[in-house]
Structures are given as C-alpha cells and as structure tokens.
Amino acid sequence: MSVTAQVEAWMRAHRDEVLGWRRHIHAHPELSNQEHQTTEFLATVLRAHGFEPVLFPGTGLMVDIGPNDTERVAFRADIDALPLPESTGLEFSSLNDGISHACGHDVHTTVVLALACALADVELEYGVRMIFQPAEEVMDGGAEEVIRCGVLNGVHSIFALHVEPKLRVGRIGIRAGAITSASDVIDIVVHGPGGHTSRPHLSADVIYGLGALATQLPALLSRRVDPRTGTVLVFGQIESGIAPNAMPDTGRLRGTLRTADIHTWRTMEPLLSELIGQVLAPTGCSHTLEYTRGVPPVLNDDVATALFAAAGKRMDPQSIVESPQSSGGEDFSWYLEHVPGSMARLGCWSGEGDRHDLHQGDLLVDEGAITVGVSVFAALLDEYSAAP
Structure with a gap:
C-alpha cells in the first residue's frame, strides 16, 4: 500500500x-x-x-x-x-x-x-x-x-x-x-542645520530632502535595476519637525526594499547609499543609512x-x-x-x-x-x- x-x-x-x-x-x-x-x-x-x-x-x-x-x-x-x-x-x-x-x-x-x-x-x-x-x-x-x-x-x-x-x-x-521576495528594511536619517521658514536660505531644508528621497529614490531604482527583477522600494514612515514655521535639523524616512532576484538583493545596499547621496547633494543635507538585511527570496x-x-x-x-x-x-x-x-x-x-x-x-x-x-x-x- x-x-x-x-x-x-x-x-x-x-x-x-x-x-x-x-x-x-x-x-x-x-x-x-x-x-x-x-x-x-x-x-x-x-x-x-x-x-x-x-x-x-x-x-x-x-x-x-x-x-x-x-x-x-x-x-x-x-x-x-x-x-x-x-x-x-x-x-x-x-x-x-x-x-x-x-x-x-x-x-x-x-x-x-x-x-x-x-x-x-x-x-x-x-x-x-x-x-x-x-x-x-x-x-x-x-x-x-x-x-x-x-x-x-x-x-x-x-x-x-x-x-x-x-x-x-x-x-x-x-x-x-x-x-x-527578499525583504529589507531601510532607515534613512537626514541631517542639516535647522532654521526659520522665513530664512530658508540660511539652513539646509531637511523636509525638502525627505520629500526628494521619498519621490525620487523609487524612480531612480527603476532606472538602475532591471525591472524584471521585481525590485520595489516603498516607504511607510516619514517624520520630522514640530512646528509649521521651524525648519528641523533632522528627519527620518523608513520603508522596505523588496526584490525577487537574489543577485540584485546582494547589491542593493551600496547602490541605495549611492543614490541617497546623489539625491541629497543639491540640498546640502547629509544622511545616515541603516540597512537591515532581511531574508533572500x-x-x-x-x-x-x-x-x-x-x-x-x-x-x-x-x-x-x-x-x-x-x-x-x-x-x-x-x-x-x-x-x-x-x-x-x-x-x-x-x-x-x-x-x-x-x-x-x-x-x-x-x-x-x-x-x-x-x-x-x-x-x-x-x-x-x-x-x-
């Protein structure tokens, strides 16, 4: 039997x-x-x-x-x-x-x-x-x-x-x-001298930098990574500031980076760090990146x-x-x-x-x-x- x-x-x-x-x-x-x-x-x-x-x-x-x-x-x-x-x-x-x-x-x-x-x-x-x-x-x-x-x-x-x-x-x-898919956690902290919204030219605009990252990073990845790999960056958390007229000196952006391709997964961290620096360069902001590797696909x-x-x-x-x-x-x-x-x-x-x-x-x-x-x-x- x-x-x-x-x-x-x-x-x-x-x-x-x-x-x-x-x-x-x-x-x-x-x-x-x-x-x-x-x-x-x-x-x-x-x-x-x-x-x-x-x-x-x-x-x-x-x-x-x-x-x-x-x-x-x-x-x-x-x-x-x-x-x-x-x-x-x-x-x-x-x-x-x-x-x-x-x-x-x-x-x-x-x-x-x-x-x-x-x-x-x-x-x-x-x-x-x-x-x-x-x-x-x-x-x-x-x-x-x-x-x-x-x-x-x-x-x-x-x-x-x-x-x-x-x-x-x-x-x-x-x-x-x-x-x-592989699933990694991305934690970006953006830094810059704070200031007053009446004098934005005297500070680095952390809020602007966060917004640029939130919109440009996913788009840039789609041009640097083969789309057939199913690589997707999505942010689920953004936080900064305490008042409408005060420009903060720090802000945070967190999300997940997923890909179905194991070779792409192994190269994501240095590529992402490179792109973050390029996006923030015109703003005068600096950043720190905490990249937490999850599991492969x-x-x-x-x-x-x-x-x-x-x-x-x-x-x-x-x-x-x-x-x-x-x-x-x-x-x-x-x-x-x-x-x-x-x-x-x-x-x-x-x-x-x-x-x-x-x-x-x-x-x-x-x-x-x-x-x-x-x-x-x-x-x-x-x-x-x-x-x-």
Missing part, C-alpha cells in the same frame, strides 16, 4: 483529533522565540505517538522518522504567531490578547504534526525529518538559527506549504524559481517543484495551479541556500464569502486544507519512492 493511502486512512480515522490539535494551537498563539507552550504541546503529542523529538535551544523541535542510514526528506512548519488581535469570532479564537495566528502557522504546524503521527507505523524506504521552526515572523527569521543547530545535516531536500486564502481548498499553487528548485506538481496530481489531477510570485518575505529561503527544495501555496478558501488576507486579524482558514496538506506531503514521499 502506498504511503499516501496509509496516511489518508490514518487521517480519516483521526480527523477529529487532528482538528483538536489545530484548534488548541490556534487558541494559544505565541510570539516569535516565545513559543514555549506550543513547543511543549508538540513534544507531548509526538511522544504519545512513540517519537523522541529533539528540542532546539529556546523553542522549536524536530523529529526523525524512518531509517537512519539514508539521506532524509525534510518537511518544515513554522510555529510562531503575530502581534495582531483576532477578530474572526471563532469558538477557538486566540486566548492571548493581541496575538493571533493571522498567517496560518497553526495550519502549517498541524499539517506537519499530523503527517509525523500518521507515519509512525508506516514502513518508509528512506528517512524523513519534521522541523517545527520558531520565529519565522521576525527579521531575519529563525531558520538560520535552527540550521546552525544542524537540522539540515543528512537532508537532501526540504519542502513546505503556506496557506493561501486566494486559493480554494484543494488547490496547490506551485512556482519554480522565486515564489517570494525563496528560490524553488525546478526538480523539487516538479515533484510537488506530480504529488498534487497523484492526489487530484486538477489540484495544481501556477502560483504568482509574491512580494512578501519568507525565511524558508535560508534552507534553500543549503539544499534544494520547494514551497507551495496551500489553498484555504472555502469557496464561500470573502477571501480574507494573510496578516489580518479576520483571517479564516477552511480546515479542509489540513487534510489536503497532509495528503500532498504524503504523495511527495511516494514520488520519491517512484523516482529512479
């Missing part, structure tokens, strides 16, 4: 138990690097199914399944929540004020947890590793830390799913190459993505759709710097009502997505067994 058939049979028998896990995790969200109760809950469930999970320093854990004399296929779940109040009205809404699983990590975690438990009595041809990673939602992600802990030792490929409320349940969105491996597509078609020939490239960041990218793998989009819209967005307190996820996620991961294991 195939792995998929055995896992799906287990899911039918344990559906209510699995939904209970998801609802418990959803009701008890924890912020990045604070996922202590979540880690303990996962460890308790895994131990009850005969596993000996390995705890990471701080929070998070992993568990190995199957033979130890082969390289492993890894599946990654992220376990942290967001500092957002929940407004879904669900009976199992967040019990932690101001914190919610508004990005669907409770679903990701449940999928990998259920897959692990379903595989407890399955005869596997090769090893599998389940990674429950903390701190995906913070810069620059918890993936690097768990990689340093050795989670990729002996791993030849890695896979992940991310819920997508724009896709109906049953659909899996795949994309070879960049499926997400998730670059899905062609072969791993093809395996995802084949796995989805095993489950349902109509399940696979092409996913658009997102401007969001995802620290799954760090794993793909070391081993090939792929992240796919897991449809979670019920087909009725509004399609709620990620990172919003009203995000609703159809729980049927959990069964789909477990099935497609199981089908991936069958694809590996069938591969020459």
